[in-house]
Amino acid sequence: MTERAEQGGPETASPSRSGARQASPGRVRLKRAGLLLLRTFGSLAVTFLGLLIITFLIGRVLPIDPVLAAVGDRAPADVYDRVYHEMGLHLPLYQQFFDYVVKIFQGDFGTSVLTSRPVLDDIVRVFPATLELATIATILGVLLGVPMGVLAAVHRGRWPDHCVRVLGLFGYSLPVFWLGLVGLLLFYMKLDWVGGPGRLDAAMEDFFEPVTGLILVDALLQGDMEVFWNAVSHITLPAALLAYFSLAYIARMTRSFMLEQLAQEYVLTARVKGVSEARVIWRHALGNVMVPLITVIALSYAHLLEGSVLTETVFAWPGLGSYITSSLLNADMNAVLGGTIIVGGVFIGINLLSDLLYRLFDPRARR
Amino acid sequence: MRNYLAGAALGTVLAMTPYGLALADTPKDTLVMAFAIDDIISLDPGEAFEISTGEYTGNTYDRLVAFDIKDVSKLRGTLAESWTVSDDALTYTFKMRKGVKFVSGNPVTAEDAAFSLQRAVILNKSPAFILTQFGLTPDNVKDKVKAVDAETLVFQVDKPYAPSFVLNCLTATVASVVDKVEVLKHEKNGDLGNEWLKTNYAGSGAYALRQWKPGESLSLVANENYWGEKPKLKRVLIRQVKESASQQLLLEKGDVDIARNLEADQLKTAKGNANLHLVSAPKGTVWYVGLNQKNQYLQKPEVRKALKYLVDYDGIANVIMAGRATKHQTFLPNGFLGASNETPYSLDVAKAKDLLKQAGLENGFKATIDTRNVTMTTQIAQSLQSTFAQAGVQLEIIPGDGKQVLTKYRARNHDITMFQWGADYQDPHTNAETFASNPDNSDEGKVKTLAWRNAWDIPDLTKTTAANLMERDAAKRAAVYQDLQKTILENSPFIIMFQETEVAVARKNVKNLVLGPSFDTNLYAGVSKD
């Protein structure tokens, strides 16, 4: 909720893990996976429909006149009435909803009132900004968070543990918008280490022709190092902030998984056999927690992909979060619904993936 | 500052990104601006009707006529070289300027001008009323607006309106001339190219559209074919930045040349900065408080008047708005034909109490005020709250998002509301019509003028306002507007408080930045950089 990963464990990770299952090699496993998929897709459809209904209802109870966003305050009555009909607002609610869902299945997300463009085009345009930020933040978060978590577990109760713990708690306690403002003031304004708000310097942005929309990737593809470094300087601060929040979560979870592993007998056995301590920790123990860890990382990634409204606001970052927010405040319901479907889809998809991974490969889940 | 805590945490992350980047100034041939442009919905001049789009259209399209930004009562021909008005004031004939080309290379002809006006009427989007009020309809417009030959355009109106009124309306952005050939190339399902023009460009102005990325930026490039004085800078880049704090940072660092939406206190800071300078211009926008006449207290004339004595006009203008507005109490902004400068009201609690007593409300009453939840409006509402309270009027502030407050206002569900009204075109009728006319005060009333929104039933004023449109003698016309302003000042449920001043802050090296009296006359063509 605060633009960082939920503190939950993997228990928030989606569909239920109840139900009996037996150990089952080969074909049985495949068959089971198939059934599982079928069932999951069934419940997925229900979830999506629920998402749509709720978003739709919210849109209709908003005390904002959607026609107003389209025609403005000064439009004469006949213009207003025409647009009102064009938007289908004279139809009963269920019919509006039905029409909308039918269109979705035809791949038509409608047109955004605010940008006069198809919602899908808009999302294709804004999503890469969020994707780029979330990906870099997650990479940073994993690169730092996992080793920190391991160190904390190994040195449990001693200073590295305490440091990691305090650092993590700070991450859970800082308001991101405030840290962003202070960060801009310090690192951009005073120290000049990073670029300012936006994805590129304003003057550079105009010449840059996006291909994938991921500026870092595009710049490398086009071999334009000036743009690349400029983009790096702009993304550093917001990505570092988000990375900090996901780092706190990843480190905490890594530590707790590692503690569990280090208490296992095989660790003792390995040590007795004379396997080096580093190998025991980084290969054996860490290797065994990889699956649940991936679930955790995926969850935190999914949360970042929702687009962090606050970070995007502070850094003038044209991502999904600010797109949905501004659409919402203008009752631009096609855009809000489209955005919610994408976000919900990404979230459910990532959860599903990590869940399947978990069920199929984690020995404990099969037990 | 205690942010070394955060600094330490970030430092660990930053240490991993090995680079040091000296940030360069903006390019010499480009004007870079930080501006909240998220109100842009469509770039089609026949449809666009927002503040930012006004500025865009003003810079990229030409109209037949334009007013002088130093004296708005003076009109000059732009795409039209000259014009005549028939004796019965029903027919206007324009002679087109020769040798003018669109950015596409096509010549600008009377045919294009006729098409553009017809198109706006047929599309019938939000701003179309500026043209349709002359009796033009989608059915008759092709007869009423015609190109006689490549250089002559005939424009017929249904009643003998004051010519100044008609011509002033033709300076509005909805009357912009678009490239007929280019637009029709992109027509789809008989939409007259609307879908295409929403995000594209076909004009003849000083600048041409390069690209619009909604929510990100709008960039313009100098039009090589421009008929007038060529723009000094090759490009203009407008960066969408919503946060005023971010705009300030970008400006102070020199990453942008101009910041357009700084708050009052930031302007003060900017004034003290030797690298910056402020450019300001009074705009045709007034700030007012509307009192809903459906409310049992507010409908009493004494109460309406009492509340006008309960506003700290000077305090708000000087401290809260600080340079962003001047005290102004009549409905016509300075610079408009017939505008009156009278400011009879000031904070006078004793007088207000007296008036309330006459209304039988010596103990005051309770009311709510709806305001948009942006910094300045909220602060003004708080000031009203405290001064109203001095006479026993308890004001509850209900803040809301802009569109939300407007929705409620248009449904007449408010007690008191505070809003701005910006002139739709450079003629006094735009404001007279909204403040002093209300053809149908029923809840079903189709014409939602401000008088209607506050349920103020004024049949006589409505007639006067309509009749004055036909007054062809400018002096007489002005005199009637002065009377109207007096009446509104006395009796209306409008507490008109301020006229807005637009302030832009620019880096020292930006020269000749001039803001016009309307949003579509904030022109970039003359701006240069050292």
Place this chain on the structure above:
Amino acid sequence: MNKPMTGTATAPQGLRGWLRTDTPQSRFQARMGRLWFGWLTFRRNRLAMLGLSIVLLLCAVALFAPLLAPYNPVQGVLNDRLQAGSAAHWFGTDNMGRDILSRLIYGARYTLMVVVLVAITAAPIGLLVGTVAGYFGGWVDTALMRVTDIFLAFPKLILALAFVAALGPGLENAVLAIALTSWPPYARLARAETLTVRKADYIAAARLQGLSHARLIVGHIMPMCTSSLIVRVTLDMAGIILTAAGLGFLGLGAQPPLPEWGAMISEGRQFLLNQWWVATVPGLAIFVVSLGFNLLGDGLRDVLDPRAGGNG
């Protein structure tokens, strides 16, 4: 780790002895005894104690705000606007000339109010949904969990924004919106706990005695879920504070002139460059209080729910 208290050689007397006895005379005594040992464990955790002190301090400040605040938090002196810290105004003044310290002190009330209101609305909703789903299983479970999933799949801040936009900006509505968006994880947690006890013998026994479903859920299942729920809610409190502040920052939470900390940052950000304290001080306040709740939650987890965090 606890030293086992066997109560043999030196059986202490008085209240302490009553608490420490290993042969409690009543259920009440047993519970109190367990709490006492919990407290002893908790007390050894210095960080948790720090967290507890911060939270208690917050409560005290909120309670005694009128006594502590040197100035009126909403009425300022315009001539004294934007002053830096001084003897008269420790943390300076804001753009309306109001004393920032006084606003911080009164702001504690709103922070506390948000936290308490969300906790007492979201946690019971989650508890009810989770236990009912877990207890009955079958289609009830499926239906309730689908609803939970739907809410989980929503981007939370956006859902909260939508609710606030629908209800109108304001602190009460912000609280409601946060509550509406934060119950699903509690429901999942409660369901998981319920599943572990549902098949237990004592539940079956109670059922045989003819206890109704409702009484079983309320009387026997819900209590089993509370300790982990309390831990979870405490850990979430920081998140709740940050979300409320975030809504305030976006202009949709508490409205001026209320001295809510998030709204104070929002108002202060335009002075960031020259009067940094206006936005920085409330930011630090949010940080300290959130940290307090996090430390407290961490400590509570070690005591009440040692499995969850894997902390020793």
